[in-house]
Amino acid sequence: MSAILVINSGSSSLKYSLIDVEHERELASGLIERIGQETSPVSHTVRRWADGEAAPTMLDATHRGEQPVADHDAAFAVMLEQFAVHGPSLEQHPPVAVGHRVVHGGARFFAPTLIDADVERQIGELSVLAPLHNPANLAGILAAKAVFGDVPHVAVFDTAFHQTLPPAAYTYAIDAELAREHRVRRYGFHGTSHQFVSEAAAAFLGRDLGELRQLVFHLGNGASVTAIDGGRSVETSMGLTPLEGLVMGTRSGDIDPAALVHLSRRAGYSIDDLDALLNTRSGLQGLAGRSDMRDILAGREAGEEAATLAFDVYVHRLRAYAGAYIAQLGGVDVISFTAGVGENAAAVRAESMATLGFAGVEIDPERNASRERGIRRISTDASRVTVLVVPTNEELQIARQTAELL
Incomplete structure (x- = not known):
């Protein structure tokens, strides 16, 4: 063996x-x-x-x-x-x-x-x-x-899977020479997870990976979403670093860059102060004082205003990215949720998909609420888009790729 x-x-x-x-x-x-x-x-x-x-x-x-x-x-x-x-x-x-x-x-x-x-x-x-x-x-x-x-x-x-991003997706609209000199571009992360989940989804459905348009939501303490067309990453939410994109446990995700200039000028924040703010004192932690989605869901259930707002901001960002990436793909066949929040938080899955009926998404409440382990379908049989929960296995993906290289 x-x-x-x-x-x-x-x-x-x-x-x-x-x-x-x-x-x-x-x-x-x-x-x-x-x-x-x-x-x-x-x-x-x-x-x-x-x-x-x-x-x-x-x-x-x-x-x-x-x-x-x-x-x-x-x-x-x-x-x-x-x-x-x-x-x-x-x-x-x-x-x-x-x-x-x-x-x-x-x-x-x-x-x-x-x-x-x-x-x-x-x-x-x-x-x-x-x-x-x-x-x-x-x-x-x-x-x-x-x-x-x-x-x-x-x-x-982690970045390798996203090397298929087209220039329009990985290029930031800043001074081109400066960007080249300092290697400023979108790289993307969680690549081994996005690749594993997209391949597992295709295998579960008995479909050819090359014919599927997929969204994969990797939602853990760090969170990202990737649009995958025919097995190739074509758009992803994390950028130069793992800070950009979705709301995360302690990271802000997207923010107006001018807000940082404002905090530097008006609040005297240094570069290190801003770095610490965005990476360790933002996201769910910044909004509600807790970085674990389980605590946020419990607070929301108890009617806590800060926890409810944190949940709403989190879901709002997920919906925004889902809509944008469906537009980039020209439609979607499969949406998968993975990682700690994606695999276990039924409320996050339900609310983030609630407005996507226009795209053919229909969630089955009983399937979504199930605590069944392993890969499973949470969309209705009538849904034009298949929505799945797919447990990720980055270690197995790394082992596979290591074996393939050898």
């Missing part, structure tokens, strides 16, 4: 997954958080698949604890310890490759890429476009190579 180890290295976290690529089964996964702090929460989940089962029926065993983890090298040592103590054995399932999530590939990387010294250098150079992500991704790559030095390492970029 061939196993691929998938690594998602954050600035203070290490997320990992060991995947049997032949059967597309996750054997184990784990998360090490608060790296560099006094103590780090550690969780490791072992998936036990029933013999002969093709469907994802699993018996999970999760092990949790806390211990000091000084840096990413130490985090990899902890990960190896988790495999050794709780399983599965890496001697019995040795990784044939390591796939790494890298957030920003700029315009240079448009496909899974074998990592060598030059690729490492370029990932580092692109840190100017993703200072919170690429340095951490690179730290994970270097730490993984120190442990798994005898297998190929592959970078899978």
